[in-house]
Amino acid sequence: MxxxxxxxxxxxxxxxxxxxxxxxxxxxxxxxxxxxxxxxxxxxxxxxxxxxxxxxxxxxxxxxxxxxxxxxxxxxxxxxxxxxxxxxxxxxxxxxxxxxxxxxxxxxxxxxxxxxxxxxxxxxxxxxxxxxxxxxxxxxxxxxxxxxxxxxxxxxxxxxxxxxxxxxxxxxxxxxxxxxxxxxxxxxxxxxxxxxxxxxxYGNPVPVTVSLTVEKGPFIVVTGHDLKDLQLLLEQTKGKGINIYTHGEMLPAHAYPELKKYPHLKGNFGTAWQNQQKEFADLPAPILFTTNCLMPPKASYADRVFTTEVVAFPGAVHIGEEKDFTPVIEKALELGGFAENRVFTGINGGTEVSTGFGHGFILENAGTVVEAVKNGAIKHFFLVAGCDGAKPGRNYYTEFVKQTPDDSIVLTLACGKYRFNDLDLGTIGGLPRLMDMGQCNDAYGAIQVAVALADAFGCGVNDLPLSYVLSWYEQKAVCILLTLLHLGIKNIRLGPSLPAFVSPNILNFLVENYGIAPITTPEEDLAALLK
CATH class of the missing domain: 1.20.1270.20 (Substrate Binding Domain Of Dnak; Chain:A; Domain 2)
Structure with missing residues (x-):
């Protein structure tokens, strides 16, 4: 080779x-x-x-x-x-x-x-x-x-x-x-x-509803995962008449108290990373890329792309270690934003999304959750989480969430949630049925919740009425999957396809020892997981 x-x-x-x-x-x-x-x-x-x-x-x-x-x-x-x-x-x-x-x-x-x-x-x-x-x-x-x-x-x-x-x-x-x-x-x-x-x-995340409307006037879109970059940009744009909107995995930033206090952190723009070439095409604002979500920019918006940290693309203006975001700010003022408020929607037509249901919040409400399980109001938990991507078949996750029973809770995290995070699934005992726990790294929080529930019911994690339906795209999903295997968690459904780097023998080992299985259809998988 x-x-x-x-x-x-x-x-x-x-x-x-x-x-x-x-x-x-x-x-x-x-x-x-x-x-x-x-x-x-x-x-x-x-x-x-x-x-x-x-x-x-x-x-x-x-x-x-x-x-x-x-x-x-x-x-x-x-x-x-x-x-x-x-x-x-x-x-x-x-x-x-x-x-x-x-x-x-x-x-x-x-x-x-x-x-x-x-x-x-x-x-x-x-x-x-x-x-x-x-x-x-x-x-x-x-x-x-x-x-x-x-x-x-x-x-x-x-x-x-x-x-x-x-x-x-x-x-x-x-x-x-x-x-x-x-x-x-x-x-x-x-x-x-x-x-x-x-x-x-930045404080413990708290539940928050985030608007998908972009207000008129200059604005900057920040995408990726790095909260420090967002904080620095918020500081440097104070009092300049520029609004800040999150994109992709930056959405959970709205839930952190120390970031929420900036009034010009307004809302969220767009959906997951793979839609950027379409969503950014006519955007009258600069986009700051802080981590791994960059696609080769189209000519229609290449002059509005800024990178920082280890993210880089030939010809794009890179913000170095000094973290002076002046070029981004100047571009926002030059472009001017929308002349009027623009109402955008999620994939399913919703005009707002929620986030901030971290492990701190859920564990604070553990008594409510445990009681709801004991009285039969909650009969199952689903962790539907992971990366989004462009490959056909990812609408599986939308349909899966739509078809989850009314007596179940759906926990989610990472950018795969954009397939369904604008759905209204209702509530159980005052808690929303759909709870966004944050970025992909917040899988740690989901693990803490699973362990706490197992302790509360005096059983192992694999004995809980908890199913894992995961989507993967890149390498952070790999390390999270390996963490779940390290913890002995079994019967994970993984899609939309299995990794090409897993050989037949290694795949057979994972299937035999951990029960990993590829996703099939929402109907078949729900039937199997609810048995």
Missing amino acids: ENKMFCYQCEQTAGCSACTGNAGVCGKKSGTAKLQDELTGALVGLARATEGSTVLADSTYQAIIEGLFTTITNVSFDDDSIREMIKKVRAEKQKLVPDCSTCGSPCGRNDEYDMNQLWDADEDIRSLKSLILFGIRGMAAYAYHAAVLGYTDEEVNKFFCEALFAIGYEEEAERLLPLVLKVGEINLKCMALLDKANTET
Whole structure:
């Protein structure tokens, strides 16, 4: 595979097999894919150089986390920024093993891993290593967002090195399989770290109704996951007559008290990330991309795209570490926004959505929930969560939620909720039947709720009337799935298709040990889950 692209890390990969042509389905060019492989190989080499070091500099961990984050789908399409990241990783390695590259000793510490060795490996080894690699890429995004707020964890940081080392140098399936589950274990710690970072910085989320109407006048749309970027933009736009609207995974920001206090944080624009090329086409406002949700911009709005953090696209204005959003602000004032208020709707015609039903709120109301279960008002819980995407068949999740019984609660999180989050499912005992728990990383909160319910009823999590119906697209969904497997959660329904990087033997292991099954139809799956 020396002269061509090989990428199968996301759900939309070509033919449910791999993107191997001149460009991936995501729009990433083959040269960019090869650079991302080079970056990953350099990260494996850096991890190899850390062997024997008991204390590592913060800059080493930062380079590893940023490097992994850079390779997530829909983050960076910019070759120059990836080359700079490769230089950064190599500089960190040089600090650990000075002049090692000129040494003729066969210790291997001067090597960078050739990713073709992975792509050409035995399919089961390749599958296990891919699960580890894609899992830590997703986890790196969470570690990055926590670090931005000043929260780090030594165990999480060290595990990135352990996992990268194994990707390069471990060849036994019996040793790789436990490491796959360890990705899930450490990711749970990482999600807990980010939950702590977000809640201690911005307060515990509270339920809130968010309008989909965009008011007249200048505005900025902020998409992605990084709450710190949103806070900084809100600070810099105070008193300037510019309204701020969230998009995609930024929607849950409305629920945090410290962000809610900004009166110009007005509402939410648009739906999930894969609709941006249509929704942004005629938007009289700039869009700030903070994380992995960028699609190659159409010419109709390319001059309105701004990036920050590790997100990058050739030609787009990038807001660097100084976090001066003046170019975004000036563009908003120049474009002027809509002349009159514009009422937008969700996929199902709703004009508002709700969010903020985090684990803190649900656990505060645990008595109400438990009593409703005991008296039969609530008979089942569904976690319908995960990524959205463009592949046909994702309307399954809309229909599934519509058909859930009136005596059930639907918990949701991540951007897959845009398929149904504007539906009104009514209430049970004063609680809404549909509760948005937040971003994809807030899967940690869903886990806390499941554990608390199991404790309340004196049973195991798998004995609860709780079903998991998940959608996946990219690598953060992979690390969350591995966390659920680490916790022993069984009988997950996964769609819209199964990952191309899971070999038949590894899939059979997951089916036999965890009962993972592909989605079928809403009717068939509901019937099976409600038995």
